[in-house]
Amino acid sequence: MAPTQFRTLRLAIDGGLPVRSPDAGWPTWPQPAKGAEEELLTVLHSGRWALSSPYRGELSERRFADRFARYTGARHCIPTDHGSSALVIALESLGLDHGDLVLVPALTWTASATAVLRAGLVPVLVDVDPATGCVDPGTLDLDVGARAVIAVHWACSMADVPALTDIAGPRGMSVIEDAAQAHGAQWQGRHAGTLGRVGCFSMQHGKVLSAGEGGAVVTDDDDLAPVLQELRADSRRYGTDRRPGALELVEDPSTMGANFCMSEFNAALLCAQLGPLERQNAIRAANYDRLAGLLSGIPGVRLPWRRPQQDRLSLYEVPLILDPLPEGRDNAWAAQALSAELRTHVYTPRTPLSRSALLRPWTKPTIAPLADRFVALHRDRGYPGAEYVAGHAVVLHHSAFLGPPTDMDDIAEAVAKVVTGPGRHADEPRPGRTAKVGGHA
Ligand SMILES: Cc1ncc(COP(=O)(O)O)c(C=O)c1O
Structure with missing residues (x-):
């Protein structure tokens, strides 16, 4: 799928037609198991x-x-x-x-x-x-x-x-x-x-x-x-x-x-x-492989590197690394743009703990000596790897991988549309999708 195909499309975040049809829905989570x-x-x-x-x-x-x-x-x-x-x-x-x-x-x-x-x-x-x-x-x-x-x-x-x-x-x-x-x-x-x-x-x-x-x-x-x-x-x-x-x-x-x-x-x-865990893990893994194949044709997007020794996947979240980021935008914008295209919540990774508001031990007087040590130890430490991921990834929850394989086609299509850049182009129907348009733009 060539991203150039979408160059003339207005993004859903700018009022264009979303990739995902409104009646398609996404698998919910959690799902009560049989019994x-x-x-x-x-x-x-x-x-x-x-x-x-x-x-x-x-x-x-x-x-x-x-x-x-x-x-x-x-x-x-x-x-x-x-x-x-x-x-x-x-x-x-x-x-x-x-x-x-x-x-x-x-x-x-x-x-x-x-x-x-x-x-x-x-x-x-x-x-x-x-x-x-x-x-x-x-x-x-x-x-x-x-x-x-x-x-x-x-x-x-x-x-x-x-x-x-x-x-x-x-x-x-x-x-x-x-x-x-x-x-x-x-x-x-x-x-x-x-x-x-x-x-x-x-x-x-x-x-x-x-x-x-x-x-x-x-x-x-x-x-x-x-x-x-x-x-x-x-x-x-x-x-x-x-x-x-x-x-x-x-x-x-x-x-x-x-x-x-x-x-x-x-x-x-x-x-x-x-x-159902093994069956669900297998569905998610097969969808992940399909998405990996689709994304491989889109420059500037990649999945995390999987070490060859990891012979079975379990998806909790799927980060898509955008490098370069869409022109003039950050990954928070990309997550919003993808959410609009896919009609589901796409988000950014958690803030690295080195600057997370959730890790402030000095606010807890009962652990003050540990907190002092924590502060002293972290004065000169840097986290370029964590910052890179936090600044370049957009994340999908595993439930988005529990549906039919065609859901991956929508994800790849939305990614291709968003990575080509902000919606600064005129509306035009997408090739092959006019039948789905139906007036919900
Ligand atoms: C990596 C990691 N460690 C620990 C926890 C903590 O688990 P819990 O929320 O069940 O206390 C979580 C939960 O999100 C987690 O993602």
């Missing part, structure tokens, strides 16, 4: 809404833990109430000292860094590879003296966790995978979340596996698993007493925890939502 309603009703009437209540039959929480462990291939799964809590207990389980430093990519959701502070540690923001949006093992900051690194699998890219482990391990640094955006992604046949020492997931509303809120930690480490259980259940872990009325959680702690338990409703819902 979700029954799962929720079963819990509702079970007399058991929480893990910390007396035994009355199999817990949904343990059922989900078993299923998610099997799905990812991990030996253990510890469900949590949020992905942020999963990160907090993962960090706490490592036995680091108060104030130790943890490397966190500058391009991620704020929780990857705030979890570090909540665990009594100090995040050190590091730059990302602009080709992937993930931390690059080749440029990882090893001089700062960090004890751990959070490897975020960003949007639809996977960080090279094996290479990060090879570099970080000999220096006594642990690698925590933040796989909040990567359920089902695989690296040489291994699931995201199982490549580092511990892997953390979020099941928040927008994620590809969702219960509205939720999270999980997975690990193969038999010693870490009971510690993680205690850290998320007020120092208690699963017991073996299955008599009705007995408590499922026993008090024999080795470490002090807090309450980060997943509710029975969320766990039951997740058991149902796990059912």
Whole structure:
């Protein structure tokens, strides 16, 4: 598809005809899976809404833990109430000292860094590879003296966790995978979340596996698993007493925890939502491949570079990198222009954490010493890779990839139209689309 074909078209943002027909619609998200309603009703009437209540039959929480462990291939799964809590207990389980430093990519959701502070540690923001949006093992900051690194699998890219482990391990640094955006992604046949020492997931509303809120930690480490259980259940872990009325959680702690338990409703819902995940991931991946093919014919647009070892995609968001940006415009404008063409929300990546309003630890007096250290450590750091992505990408949510392949044709057509530049041209019907015009311009 040659962008020149659209040169004479007025953009939808300027009052022209949108590429997307008004009756086409887009897949909604979240989508209740088959059996979700029954799962929720079963819990509702079970007399058991929480893990910390007396035994009355199999817990949904343990059922989900078993299923998610099997799905990812991990030996253990510890469900949590949020992905942020999963990160907090993962960090706490490592036995680091108060104030130790943890490397966190500058391009991620704020929780990857705030979890570090909540665990009594100090995040050190590091730059990302602009080709992937993930931390690059080749440029990882090893001089700062960090004890751990959070490897975020960003949007639809996977960080090279094996290479990060090879570099970080000999220096006594642990690698925590933040796989909040990567359920089902695989690296040489291994699931995201199982490549580092511990892997953390979020099941928040927008994620590809969702219960509205939720999270999980997975690990193969038999010693870490009971510690993680205690850290998320007020120092208690699963017991073996299955008599009705007995408590499922026993008090024999080795470490002090807090309450980060997943509710029975969320766990039951997740058991149902796990059912279609692989099928949905496959649909999204096939659509992504189709879009990649279509975009390859449009100069100035590219998808993130996918490392050859990443053999299975999981799309949380799909960033389209616009380089160069449309003449005289920024990517915020491009996102608005694409939203207008496609009649769906296209947006820009999050502001890098180095200047994010959501990461201001100095506003919290209870962590003042950690905040002071954070401020001092960040005085002279730069993030050209993260800034490049934040300034050149426009982002589509994974739900836009759940429909028919022809949806990708609309996305590619809209991109081609927008990258040719602002709508400064006269209206003319597009070749082959006049039948769809129908008077909604
Ligand atoms: C990369 C990343 N890490 C952590 C989280 C935190 O997860 P939650 O919102 O479930 O606490 C998110 C959620 O958006 C995320 O995208």
